[in-house]
Amino acid sequence: MRYLLECEVVENDEVAPEQFRMRINAPELSRTAIAGQFCMLQVAEGLSPFLRRPMCFERIQRDHVSILYKAEGEGTRLLSKMRPGTTLNVQGPLGNGFPIDDSFERHIIVSGGIGVATFPALAEAIVRKCDVAPEVILAARSKHLILCADEFRELGCKVYIATDDGSAGEKLFASQMLEKLRPNPSCRVYVCGPMIMMKTTSDVAMAAGADCVVSLEAQMACGDGACLGCVVESKSEKEGEKMVRVCLDGPVFDTTMIDWAAHNMAYDR
Ligand SMILES: Cc1cc2nc3c(=O)[nH]c(=O)nc-3n(C[C@H](O)[C@H](O)[C@H](O)COP(=O)(O)OP(=O)(O)OC[C@H]3O[C@@H](n4cnc5c(N)ncnc54)[C@H](O)[C@@H]3O)c2cc1C
Ligand code: FES
Structure with missing residues (x-):
């Protein structure tokens, strides 16, 4: 509705x-x-x-x-x-929300900058459905851009902070912090942030055999599938097209569906 x-x-x-x-x-x-x-x-x-x-x-x-x-x-x-x-x-x-599946033993949320904005609702939903608190990586350029740490802790999440300049947590990128948490095939990893961060983090998750979903952003006009303003290159073909609409087919995608190599990483925040 x-x-x-x-x-x-x-x-x-x-x-x-x-x-x-x-x-x-x-x-x-x-x-x-x-x-x-x-x-x-x-x-x-x-x-x-x-x-x-x-x-x-x-x-x-x-x-x-x-x-x-x-x-x-x-x-x-x-x-x-x-x-x-x-x-x-x-x-x-x-759009489509995050899949939540209680057969995964671990749920790892990885956010970059304002990409965190979609995750408090997800953490709450995972706790409710799976009765397990996700591990949360909050990555940002600097300390003052780390948001929601207390909200996640209140939900019982273990929070790992990574900053580019080392002003809070560890001086690491989000993908490096994910590597430190040793994801494995019993994990699902949820990622949202700048394109380059989503790609590198997805690479780490996939190399570890973890399931990985990403929440993509694109410029949007209608938000409802009609204008094709938000299309991104996909690896799988749908109705003869190798493009998917972020608004209608996403914004949450299985990372294996996205053709990261074709993506314009310059459109980044
Ligand atoms: C599904 C979806 C969910 C989003 N959720 C959030 C959210 O929860 N919090 C949040 O802060 N932002 C979110 N965004 C991004 C947000 O919509 C844009 O930042 C906003 O539309 C920019 O509008 P503006 O008029 O301020 O900027 P504009 O003047 O239109 O643009 C300013 C700058 O922002 C960039 N930009 C514009 N639109 C987008 C976009 N859609 N994504 C990324 N960069 C953009 C432009 O390239 C430009 O550099 C979301 C985007 C999508 C597609
Ligand atoms: S914004 Fe119009 S099709 Fe997605």
């Missing part, structure tokens, strides 16, 4: 430099959305900016959902200025 909803912004706070958490009152969404899905937000009335902006659900709670976002362009800056009480038009839930 998909909705086009007028939702009230309940909170919209800067939680780190240029990073915001918005909580919105959306009972219909919170009843139907699952971890890994996303919504399209209308960031302004009128024609500019014309396109909605895609955001995944950070938490899905009774009557509310939250999103965690980085203000980096016109749309997200407008979003960051919305005060509590503002009405926000939200389309969703969209």
Whole structure:
């Protein structure tokens, strides 16, 4: 079930430099959305900016959902200025969520930067369904960009921090930290972050024989499968095409489906 909803912004706070958490009152969404899905937000009335902006659900709670976002362009800056009480038009839930399978002994979440935004809801869902807390790698360029560590710990997760500059945790990349955790075929690894980080982390997971899913990002227009604005190269053919739509076929994919070599790693954050 998909909705086009007028939702009230309940909170919209800067939680780190240029990073915001918005909580919105959306009972219909919170009843139907699952971890890994996303919504399209209308960031302004009128024609500019014309396109909605895609955001995944950070938490899905009774009557509310939250999103965690980085203000980096016109749309997200407008979003960051919305005060509590503002009405926000939200389309969703969209896309496919994360698969959750309790036959895996270990679940390892690997996030890069703001890619963490999709994972608190996933960690909560894994704890609920599998009765085991995932291990969580939070990787970022620097200490001030590490988000949600306390939220994961409250869910019982063991958190490993990796920073490029060594200002918090270990001076490692996400993929190197995953190697240290020694994934094996009884693990499922969940990855979201910059493209290059997702590729290198997937390589480590696959070399260890672990199952690996990635949550991809792409520029989106319709969010609903119609415009083909969000296609990425795939390794498998679907309806004669070697392309998949991030909005409709994803955003969560088995990493073996993605043709990483064909991907434009320059589109990175
Ligand atoms: C399914 C999905 C879920 C997402 N969830 C989140 C989330 O939870 N939190 C969050 O902070 N961001 C998320 N994003 C990315 C977010 O949608 C973009 O950052 C946002 O649309 C940029 O809009 P803007 O107007 O601020 O920037 P623009 O002015 O449009 O662009 C500013 C910069 O951001 C880059 N950019 C634009 N759109 C995207 C995009 N879709 N992905 C990556 N980079 C982009 C541009 O290349 C440019 O460098 C998600 C994207 C997708 C596809
Ligand atoms: S955004 Fe239009 S097809 Fe995906």
